[in-house]
Amino acid sequence: MDDFLKSKLGMKWILLLIFMMSISFILFCCHTGNSVYCRYQFGKLRFCSDTVDWGTIYLGRTYQKCLEIYNPDTMKIPLRIVNCISGIKVYHKSILAGPLLHEGINILVKSIDTLVFEFQPTDTNSLGTFKKEFILEVDHVLLFSHLLMQAQIQEEFDTIKNSSDYPQLSMSDNFWDFGTIQSGEKPCHLFKIRNEGNGNLIIRKIEASCGCTAVAPRERIILSGEETILKVQFDSFGKSGKQRKSINIFSNDPKNPIQEVLIQGEVEKF
Template sequence: MKQFSTIVILILAFSITGMSQRSKPTIHFENKVHDFGEILEENGVVSHVFEFTNNGEQPLVIHNVRTSCGCAAPEWTRTPVQPKRQGTIKITYDPRNRPGNFNQSITIASNAEQGQEILRIIGTVTQGARPIEEIYRREIGPIRLKHTNLSFGRVPKGTQKENSVEIINTSQNPVTITFARVPDHITMEAYPQRLQPGQEGIIRGIFNSEKTDEWGFVNTHMQVLINGEQISNNRISSTATVEEDFSSWNEEALANAPKIEFSQTTFDFGEIKQGEIINHSFIVTNSGKSDLILRRVRTSCGCTASNPDRSIIPPGQSTSVPVTFNSRGRSGRQNQSITIYTNDPDRSASILRLSGVVIQ
């Protein structure tokens, strides 16, 4: 009798387990990948609807749909999908500023037996014609430029660098392009100098570090003249960082190089009243084996002024770099920097800091 009861219990257990397994919802897609093919960026967003069926025996609930990037937005059936019924997942893809091939995944989390499902959308975005205003974003009268800053980057002393910006004449008349307020160390030319209507060209700049006494970051503002005349908003700028060129120094020169040291690199003047003037001197010492040259001392703003007592420091000697901070018109925490450019190959640019609090 006991053996018979045990067999009945086992049969019931297996039956219940089988019913439990069959009762779980399952999600089934006819297609898990959709190929949009070639789509034009200018036509805007595209969409596809994935259809699925609940092949289980319990309601199917989609908890979340997550895409691999923000360019694809999902919508899905929010209500429970009954057994043998269908639901949908709609994916919208935005091709703007995304030229080329794409392959995005969509992860579906649900109460289905499978746990997660992965869908994919693929395709190729072809970039359409862009408006002139998007290509040439800056306007100077009848011409447009892609940008108005010529960045020359790092320019070792004694060398020169070239950069250019593309331009176009958007007017109905020819224009002649020249420049004003151009310093001696910069050469500016337009090619061609006379632009016909609709014609494209370039403005080319050459930065010659040999012709300037500047060191460190150099920011220059110049003017574009149209047919020899000044017009509004005609500024074009250039930026460069002039540095000492140590590339030709051999081991002997490096071993006998100057070496800069400071008694301190920071000074906190504490708390002062607005209008007070703070004076402080940083002591600079040459612990190297040849003359240390202070190429330039640059402050972070006009509120500090610094002129070293001398610019050439023999080995073993020192000099002071006086700093003046005028707190007039300032309040709160102040952080100023003083950058010293030298011929020390290990430390060609050194930064000193002056800080404190100005109260009214």
């Protein structure tokens, strides 16, 4: 009987030991997996990504993204963000109501920490493709590699989409072919922008692709039935062959907030 009880007690201890070892193994795997997941090197620290990508977001709303950081060192490592980006605040996960990360935090030894990025775009000049970089200081060393913030920012029009008072952007044409261009030439084309709606049309922003210059219209507010001119210039210097460029016009037209204009040409070298 004693041997039987001892054997049962022994089995319980063995099972308990196996259970504890399993838990330890799982925790080890989780920790190791997360540290491997943080594979982007920033000085002595490793980040889970080198970019905070917000995707498509809207003016006036608030968005949050988290970023994990791993310290593989045997000493705690100080981290600080040097510059500011309008509309974006950075917090440590444990001090959301406390100071910004610009004052610096310490990433503890062999630990994974989390930064919280809060973005509230309010400036209409940020419409379209948003790309800004945070400059990092790790262990008191200013890094050459920066942390990228990117998003596609749009305006929201839910309140006026069904209203008869909204503006309506109309183009004389949204495509122009310059034909054959000699390298170094800078041909221009004038596009007419007309407001065929009932409300005032507001040109928020003009965004041109590389090698293309779009001069914003003198009249940013176009009354109902009126029009303005958008001047687009293509710089062919250093280019050859067929070229195709785009210009995006951001406005308060709720049904067409982003109007794309295309130009193209064949560049010949002397």
